Amino acid sequence: MTGNDGMSDQTPPDDTTVRAAGQLLRGALPPMTFSDGFADRTMARIARERAAPPPDVLRFGAMQRNFRWLAAAAALAIVALGAHNTLIARTADSSLFEAALGLQPVSAESILSSSSDSFQ
Amino acid sequence: MIESNDDADLVARARKGDDDAFRRLVERHQAAVARTVFGMLGAGDDADDVGQETFVRFHQALDTFRGDSSVRTYLVRIAMSCALNALRSQRRRELRFVRDDLAMESAADPDAIITAGDDGQAARIRAALDRLSTEHRAVVVLRLLDERSTRETAEILQIPEGTVLSRLSRAVQQLRVTLGPVWQEFTE
Numbered sequence: 147m148t149g150n151d152g153m154s155d156q157t158p159p160d161d162t163t164v165r166a167a168g169q170l171l172r173g174a175l176p177p178m179t180f181s182d183g184f185a186d187r188t189m190a191r192i193a194r195e196r197a198a199p200p201p202d203v204l205r206f207g208a209m210q211r212n213f214r215w216l217a218a219a220a221a222l223a224i225v226a227l228g229a230h231n232t233l234i235a236r237t238a239d240s241s242l243f244e245a246a247l248g249l250q251p252v253s254a255e256s257i258l259s260s261s262s263d264s265f266q
Numbered sequence: 267m268i269e270s271n272d273d274a275d276l277v278a279r280a281r282k283g284d285d286d287a288f289r290r291l292v293e294r295h296q297a298a299v300a301r302t303v304f305g306m307l308g309a310g311d312d313a314d315d316v317g318q319e320t321f322v323r324f325h326q327a328l329d330t331f332r333g334d335s336s337v338r339t340y341l342v343r344i345a346m347s348c349a350l351n352a353l354r355s356q357r358r359r360e361l362r363f364v365r366d367d368l369a370m371e372s373a374a375d376p377d378a379i380i381t382a383g384d385d386g387q388a389a390r391i392r393a394a395l396d397r398l399s400t401e402h403r404a405v406v407v408l409r410l411l412d413e414r415s416t417r418e419t420a421e422i423l424q425i426p427e428g429t430v431l432s433r434l435s436r437a438v439q440q441l442r443v444t445l446g447p448v449w450q451e452f453t454e
Contacts, residue, residue: 158431159438167438168410170449174391178304178411180317185292187314188321189285195322 273337281328291337292321298338298412299345305407306349306400307356308392316352320345335421342412343422346404353400387448394444402437409434 159167228246240251250256273294279287299320303313323344324331331340395403408419409430416434420427442449 158435163438164410164434167441167449168413171391171395171406171410174387175304175411176309176388178301180296180300180314184296184314184317185289188292188318189289191318192285192288192322192325 274333277328277331277333277337280325288321288325291324295338295341296321299341301412302342302345302407303349305395305411306346306403307352308396312352312356316345316348319348323348339418339422342408342414343424346408346422350400350404390445390448394441397444398437398440402433402440405430405433406437406441 227248231248232242232245240249244251273291276287276291276294280291296317299317300313303316303320307313307316320341324341327344331337335343395406398406404423405419408414408422409416414422416427416430420430423430
């Protein structure tokens with residue numbers, strides 16, 4: 147909590163006001179104490195938290211599990227896409243590798259024609 | 267500097283895993299933590315939970331606690347931070363689920379004298395505290411309720427002393443207006 151209110155025009159309350167205000171608040175509000183057994187509850191909570199793995203470990207475990215599924219799904223998608231390209235889009239003059247990746251056959255003519263198109 | 271030899275000794279023992287020593291620290295400082303937490307949040311289940319959270323965090327930070335400030339000041343700083351987090355969560359819950367007409371009314375007119383739902387002076391003063399912004403309430407809790415000096419308040423909230431004074435001035439002004447005759451009777 148940082149900050150500067152820059153309230154130079156406000157006069158701080160004098161000590162008498164501060165004391166009186168403190169007395170008013172402390173006298174009117176109910177006793178500010180925790181209910182009986184607070185120390186026991188706190189120590190029990192510390193013991194529980196000590197026994198449980200830290201949240202970072204839990205988060206890493208969840209990420210690992212999710213990543214396994216994602217990696218398997220991605221691998222399947224790559225294989226399916228490669229198979230699709232190979233079976234459907236393969237032309238006579240493309241290699242199996244080019245077909246799997248869906249690459250168009252490239253020749254000097256096709257490069258020159260595409261670059262001259264882009265200049266027009 | 268560490269507050270007292272007892273605290274220094276208890277912290278050293280707690281660092282080595284002595285739970286009895288840590289329990290002594292809890293028992294010794296729970297009153298200061300309670301004043302901060304109840305002052306910021308009011309009575310309720312959240313207050314006990316935030317109090318426990320304060321000591322859990324202190325326990326986790328024992329190895330890094332260097333004793334630059336006293337154990338009590340350090341704990342009050344953690345308590346204030348936990349209470350502010352709890353207030354932010356409360357506000358999010360309220361924004362999501364609750365449309366309390368009275369709360370909306372008081373938010374719309376923070377300077378109105380509290381009379382609605384008045385079931386005694388304590389309720390009125392609690393409502394006046396709750397109407398202060400969290401920044402101003404934090405200064406009121408430390409400076410007026412917990413009777414901390416301006417310097418200690420600045421140290422706990424990690425703000426300049428001038429900011430403590432200006433926030434106190436503004437908070438007192440707002441309490442004076444909100445509490446009306448109750449305030450005047452007591453302070454003037």
